[in-house]
Every structure is written in structure tokens, then in C-alpha cells.
Amino acid sequence: xxxxxxxxxxxxxxxxxxxxxxxxxxxxxxxxxxxxxxxxxxxxxxxxxxxxxxxxxxxxxxxxxxxxxxxxxxxxxxxxxxxxxxxxxxxxxxxxxxxxxxxxxxxxxxxxxxxxxxxxxxxxxxxxxxxxxxxxxxxxxxxxxxxxxxxxxxxxxxxxxxxxxxxxxxxxxxxxxxxxxxxxxxxxxxxxxxxxxxxxxxxxxxxxxxxxxxxxxxxxxxxxxxxxxxxxxxxxxxxxxxxxxxxxxxxxxxxxxxxxxxxxxxxxxxxxxxxxxxxxxxxxxxxxxxxxxxxxxxx
Amino acid sequence: xxxxxxxxxxxxxxxxxxxxxxxxxxxxxxxxxxxxxxxxxxxxxxxxxxxxxxxxxxxxxxxxxxxxxxxxxxxxxxxxxxxxxxxxxxxxxxxxxxxxxxxxxxxxxxxxxxxxxxxxxxxxxxxxxxxxxxxxxxxxxxxxxxxxxxxxxxxxxxxxxxxxxxxxxxxxxxxxxxxxxxxxxxxxxxxxxxxxxxxxxxxxxxxxxxxxxxxxxxxxxxxxxxxxxxxxxxxxxxxxxxxxxxxxxxxxxxxxxxxxxxxxxxxxxxxxxxxxxxxxxxxxxxxxx
Numbered sequence: 209x210x211x212x213x214x215x216x217x218x219x220x221x222x223x224x225x226x227x228x229x230x231x232x233x234x235x236x237x238x239x240x241x242x243x244x245x246x247x248x249x250x251x252x253x254x255x256x257x258x259x260x261x262x263x264x265x266x267x268x269x270x271x272x273x274x275x276x277x278x279x280x281x282x283x284x285x286x287x288x289x290x291x292x293x294x295x296x297x298x299x300x301x302x303x304x305x306x307x308x309x310x311x312x313x314x315x316x317x318x319x320x321x322x323x324x325x326x327x328x329x330x331x332x333x334x335x336x337x338x339x340x341x342x343x344x345x346x347x348x349x350x351x352x353x354x355x356x357x358x359x360x361x362x363x364x365x366x367x368x369x370x371x372x373x374x375x376x377x378x379x380x381x382x383x384x385x386x387x388x389x390x391x392x393x394x395x396x397x398x399x400x401x402x403x404x405x406x407x408x409x410x411x412x413x414x415x416x417x418x419x420x421x422x423x424x425x426x427x428x429x430x431x432x433x434x435x436x437x438x439x440x441x442x443x444x445x446x447x448x449x450x451x452x453x454x455x456x457x458x459x460x461x462x463x464x465x466x467x468x469x470x471x472x473x474x475x476x477x478x479x480x481x482x483x484x485x486x487x488x489x490x491x492x493x494x495x496x497x498x499x500x501x502x503x504x505x506x507x
Numbered sequence: 508x509x510x511x512x513x514x515x516x517x518x519x520x521x522x523x524x525x526x527x528x529x530x531x532x533x534x535x536x537x538x539x540x541x542x543x544x545x546x547x548x549x550x551x552x553x554x555x556x557x558x559x560x561x562x563x564x565x566x567x568x569x570x571x572x573x574x575x576x577x578x579x580x581x582x583x584x585x586x587x588x589x590x591x592x593x594x595x596x597x598x599x600x601x602x603x604x605x606x607x608x609x610x611x612x613x614x615x616x617x618x619x620x621x622x623x624x625x626x627x628x629x630x631x632x633x634x635x636x637x638x639x640x641x642x643x644x645x646x647x648x649x650x651x652x653x654x655x656x657x658x659x660x661x662x663x664x665x666x667x668x669x670x671x672x673x674x675x676x677x678x679x680x681x682x683x684x685x686x687x688x689x690x691x692x693x694x695x696x697x698x699x700x701x702x703x704x705x706x707x708x709x710x711x712x713x714x715x716x717x718x719x720x721x722x723x724x725x726x727x728x729x730x731x732x733x734x735x736x737x738x739x740x741x742x743x744x745x746x747x748x749x750x751x752x753x754x755x756x757x758x759x760x761x762x763x764x765x766x767x768x769x770x771x772x773x774x775x776x777x778x779x780x781x782x783x784x785x786x787x788x789x790x791x792x793x794x795x796x
Contacts, residue, residue, distance in 0.1 A: 289782040293538035308767040479612040486608030493602035
């Protein structure tokens with residue numbers, strides 16, 4: 209039962225990630241690999257504020273979300289001038305840049321959280337406290353599942369309302385024909401900034417839940433493999449609706465666990481998992497580019 | 508002087524790979540991320556053949572031939588079918604990336620994850636104008652320089668070069684003139700494989716190789732393409748050399764670990780001030796991608 213709860217918490221986290229990425233890929237038409245970087249922004253900010261600053265879960269999460277939204281400018285400003293393949297590559301560069309910062313922003317002997325040792329480098333930040341809400345500290349995994357599910361449902365509700373709003377329809381019009389959208393007097397640059405800020409804020413929220421649950425964060429949470437996993441979720445599940453990302457998150461959260469029952473050697477399990485993601489990406493692009501349950505075929 | 512030499516050598520490797528990327532991107536429009544897997548595969552094939560006791564010339568030839576074959580298979584099995592289906596550029600990129608991930612995992616499971624060297628002995632060094640240069644760096648400079656100059660000469664003096672430039676300029680018109688676009692696409696992929704394999708072997712001979720080194724290097728090459736100019740064959744070479752010098756300077760002034768941060772800071776600077784790159788041409792608004 210404990211194992212199932214653990215899996216469901218991870219599913220909640222990845223459902224938020226996939227829903228936030230769906231806003232970008234499915235509605236704004238912006239394919240990005242930098243999401244893992246923003247996920248880690250949330251996780252690291254929460255970790256630093258709670259471990260070093262002694263902040264509670266609500267102020268720490270709020271600051272994490274705001275910082276991620278601000279840092280999304282690193283990707284939204286290039287999106288003004290670059291589209292398609294080159295934008296994807298810039299997002300990969302931003303992801304590499306984030307990973308490089310998390311990995312290198314450390315100095316032996318300097319206290320954690322100081323300017324010279326902000327991330328503790330490859331060792332990461334440990335002993336992140338469990339969140340406390342209204343004086344009740346969530347240490348039991350079952351209670352944490354309720355907490356994570358509530359946040360995931362809230363994110364899904366916000367995404368649902370956004371996609372049904374005039375703002376969501378404007379996003380779709382920009383996705384379909386940006387030039388025509390601009391011709392109608394719409395400010396597509398501002399729209400991109402808003403979408404990327406919102407999406408980064410959502411994924412940072414997922415990062416804070418991850419840090420609070422795992423009690424540990426290190427640079428691997430922003431690795432390229434994580435970025436590929438996140439993008440695979442929306443490409444496999446499909447984009448352009450709420451159903452696709454959830455299906456993708458469910459499938460790709462469950463898949464690594466299925467490998468356990470096939471008794472692959474532990475040393476090769478992660479390679480096989482990644483190889484499967486690669487194969488899945490190729491097959492989806494050839495056989496079903498709109499994903500298993502998506503409405504929008506990627507341009 | 509040492510920084511200039513180091514920058515030139517590092518820049519030549521980036522320039523080679525940037526040209527390998529551009530030789531596919533301009534004529535076909537395919538964002539060839541699979542180039543990273545070609546870059547990774549080459550030294551592993553070389554060392555596998557070397558273990559059979561063959562001479563280095565034969566090892567290099569077989570390695571390059573295998574990499575060129577894989578490049579052709581990329582086109583035949585992946586990009587050509589996607590093009591026939593009218594797939595988007597994003598679909599090409601994602602499927603190409605998928606194959607890269609798959610190949611890297613196969614290499615990791617076969618040969619392990621460690622950094623390896625193509626030769627066990629220590630490099631001989633030469634002293635030149637107060638600087639120290641290893642023999643591998645001399646080989647890199649001569650071979651990469653010759654290859655880049657040879658490619659540019661081919662592009663501007665031969666019929667094949669003219670056809671590739673024509674295909675890059677207007678693929679539809681090229682096809683309407685009766686040329687077989689599929690053949691020239693294959694040639695472009697083959698040339699890209701050749702450039703990637705030589706860049707990889709020369710770098711592996713100099714500093715070693717690892718299964719995960721492909722994508723970061725190709726990303727660097729794409730940054731060189733953006734800086735140099737996305738519509739030119741010559742621009743990426745200059746972009747690569749410029750990046751080489753800047754990264755060598757960063758190592759000297761700060762630390763090697765800040766190379767990536769500075770590289771992407773330069774990219775941001777170019778995107779904001781000159782998004783079409785150094786060697787760019789003016790485009791109509793509907794052409795901007």
C-alpha cells in the first residue's frame with residue numbers, strides 16, 4: 209500500500225508538470241526542453257527557504273513560484289524572435305545553463321545558502337522539512353498524497369478555466385497563425401511572456417511538492433533526462449486538451465515500475481528506461497504525432 | 508598566445524560540427540539533432556576496430572564509413588518518410604532526438620559510461636611562440652583546417668557544391684528543374700556524417716570521449732550556427748571559431764565550469780542584438796522563423 213501511495217504522489221507531481229507543459233506545447237505551440245530547469249528552480253527555492261530561512265510551505269512555495277515566473281524571461285524573450293526548431297534548441301540551452309548553475313554554484317567550506325554556495329553543487333540540499341499546514345506537519349505518506357492531490361486538482365482546475373477563457377482561445381489563435389494574430393492587433397509577445405511565466409510557475413509548484421516529499425534535491429532533477437521525460441509525457445499522451453497530459457503522466461510514471469517485474473539488472477534499468485523513451489518518441493512522431501489522446505498535431 | 512592557440516583548436520572542432528549541422532539544415536530544413544549520435548558513435552567504432560589489431564588508417568576509414576552509413580540510414584528510415592508524410596520540423600527534431608537517446612543508451616550498455624581515450628600514451632608537446640602545443644592539437648588543426656577549406660572549395664567550385672547551394676536556396680525550384688532531391692538530400696546527410704565523424708575522432712584523439720558528450724557538443728555547434736548566421740555555409744565556421752576563442756578566454760580568466768554559462772550569455776546577446784547572426788541576409792517578415 210505504501211508503494212502505491214508513493215507512486216500516486218509521483219503521478220500527482222508529474223500530472224502538474226504535464227499540465228503546465230501542455231499550456232506551452234498544446235496551446236501556445238512552444239515546444240520546450242527547459243521545463244526541468246524550472247522544476248528545479250521550484251525545488252531549490254523551496255529547499256533553501258525552508259532549510260536555511262526557516263520559511264513555512266506557503267511563503268516558500270509563493271516565493272518559488274514567483275522566482276520561476278520571473279526566470280521564465282530567459283526563455284520567453286528568445287521566443288519573441290525565434291520559432292520552431294531554433295526556439296527548441298534555445299530551450300535546450302537554457303536547460304543546460306540551469307543544470308550548469310545548479311551543479312557549479314558551490315564552494316567548499318562556504319555555508320549553504322550563502323552567495324558562494326547557493327546550491328551545494330552535486331551534493332544537493334538534504335533534510336528538507338515536510339510541509340506544515342495550519343500547524344499540522346504532513347509526515348504520513350497518506351496525508352501527503354491528499355496534499356499533493358489537492359494541489360494537482362487545483363492546477364488542473366486553473367488549466368481547465370484558462371483553456372476555456374478568451375485568453376486560452378487567444379493562445380490557440382497564436383498557435384495556429386501568429387502573424388494573423390498580430391495582424392488582428394493582439395500582442396503575441398506579451399502573450400508568450402504570460403504563458404511561459406504561468407507554465408513555469410506551475411512546474412515550480414510541482415518542484416516544491418517534489419522537494420517537500422523527497423526531502424532532498426540535487427542537480428539531477430534538472431537533468432536533460434528529466435526534461436526529455438517531461439516532454440515525452442505530453443508527446444505520448446497528447447496535447448491540446450486536459451486528458452492527454454494526464455494519460456502521458458500516468459503511462460510514463462507507471463512504466464519504470466513495470467520494468468521491475470521484468471527483472472532487468474539494476475545497473476541497466478535506467479538505460480533501458482531511457483532507450484524506451486527514445487523509441488517511444490520516434491514511434492509517436494511516425495505513427496501518431498498527435499499523441500495517444502491529444503487534440504493537436506504538433507507543428 | 509596560448510589562449511589564441513587553444514581557442515583556435517577548440518573552435519575548429521566546433522566549426523566542423525557546426526558545418527556538419529548546417530550542411531543538412533540548409534538543403535533539407537531538417538534540424539539534425541541525430542548528429543549528436545554520429546558524433547558519439549565514431550570513436551567507439553574506431554576503438555572496436557583497433558582492438559582487432561588494424562592500422563589507424565583502416566580504423567579511421569571504417570569508423571568514418573560506419574558513421575556515414577548511419578547518417579544515410581537516418582535519412583532513409585527516419586527523415587525521408589517523415590518528409591513524405593509532410594511532418595513538421597518539430598517532428599523531425601523529436602524523432603531525431605529519440606534515435607539519439609536510443610543509440611546513446613545502446614552504447615552505454617555495450618561499452619560503459621566512462622570517459623575513454625583513443626590512445627593510451629602521453630601526447631608529445633612542441634613549443635611554439637612561447638606556447639605549448641600537443642601533437643594531437645597539431646593534427647587537429649591541420650586535419651580540421653584542411654577539411655573545412657576543402658569543403659568550402661567543393662561548395663564554390665564543383666557542380667555538387669552548386670547543386671547543394673541551389674537546393675538550400677529553393678528546394679521547390681530545384682525539384683522543378685528535374686533534379687532528384689532525394690539523392691541530394693542523401694548526399695547532404697552523408698557529408699554531415701563525414702564531417703561529424705572526423706570532428707569526433709580528432710577530438711577523441713585529443714581529449715577522449717564519453718557516451719554523453721554528443722548532445723552538449725551539438726548544442727554548442729547550433730549556438731555557433733545561430734551566431735554565425737543561419738542562412739550561410741560560411742557563417743557557422745566563423746561562429747565556431749569565435750566560440751572557441753571566447754571559451755578559451757573564459758577558462759583562462761575564470762574557470763572551465765563557467766564555459767557553458769558564458770556561451771549561452773553570448774547566445775542571448777546575439778539573439779537580442781543580431782538574431783540572424785553575423786553572416787545574415789535581410790528577409791521578408793513571413794520568412795522569419
